[in-house]
Amino acid sequence: MKLLILILSILSLTPTLTYAVSAKKPKVMICIQEGYRFKKNALILINKSAPKPHLYLFYNRSKHKLWLNHPQDHPSASAGWSSSLGSKHWSALILTMKQFKFICQVSDSKGRFINKNCVKRLGVCEFSRVRITNPHLRGNSFWVAENLPLSRLLKKISHRGIEYIIDGANLKNKNITKK
Numbered sequence: 001m002k003l004l005i006l007i008l009s010i011l012s013l014t015p016t017l018t019y020a021v022s023a024k025k026p027k028v029m030i031c032i033q034e035g036y037r038f039k040k041n042a043l044i045l046i047n048k049s050a051p052k053p054h055l056y057l058f059y060n061r062s063k064h065k066l067w068l069n070h071p072q073d074h075p076s077a078s079a080g081w082s083s084s085l086g087s088k089h090w091s092a093l094i095l096t097m098k099q100f101k102f103i104c105q106v107s108d109s110k111g112r113f114i115n116k117n118c119v120k121r122l123g124v125c126e127f128s129r130v131r132i133t134n135p136h137l138r139g140n141s142f143w144v145a146e147n148l149p150l151s152r153l154l155k156k157i158s159h160r161g162i163e164y165i166i167d168g169a170n171l172k173n174k175n176i177t178k179k
Contacts, residue, residue, distance in 0.1 A: 035126035041115040043068070043102045043122060050098040051139065053130045055157070055164055057092050059123035060085040066121055067113060068102040083146050085122075090153040092144040094130070094162065100141070127164040134161030 035054060036045045047054045060066045068091075070081035081102075085091050104118035132138050137160065145156035 032126050032128065033124070035128060036124050038119045041104055041117055043104065043118045043124065045093075045095055045100040045102075047095050047098055047100075049128065051096045052128075053094050053096050053132060053138075053141075055092060055094055055127040055130045055144070055162065057090060057125050057127075057153070058085060059090050060087055060121060061123055062121040063087050064106050066116070067105040067107065068122075069105055069113070070100070070102055081143075083143060086147050088149075089147045090150050091146040091148070092153055092157055094132070094137070094140070094142055094144055096139060096141045129165035131163045131165065132161060133163065137161065 035047065035056070036043060038044075045054075045056055058068065064087060066085045066087075068081075068083050068085060072081075081100075083091055102118070104116050104121060105113040106116050108114055144160050144162060145153050148156065
């Protein structure tokens, strides 16, 4: 039986996910720290292979709730892209667009949003090799899961029919367990 171990390193500026498959044949998986850039108070996701889906994971390493707000030139009545991310929590996004921008903000005591530096508060990593098994979700950009502890986030990704490919081997998220 394969034992999968997930280790989270939050000591570095950007979290790195690592797993090992059995004690006999350890493998290392790194959630790639590319496919994005920070610019002032913004995070810009860059999907060079759009419309191919990429999976982005976000981690709030600050002590306060963080809002990821997508600025829109022409707001509509549709559901927005803004999302709150609690301290030490994770969110996951599938992106099929070429570029997507978030502004990092916190809410003050009067409910006003204040722009904050994303670099200091937000960890980001990308999986560029993604397979979406749910045909209703293919071809779209969407929040997969929001504001969850890592173990629940990974289960939610799996339940939504999303798999990511690591080191040429397909790793189904349902097999990842906490130590």
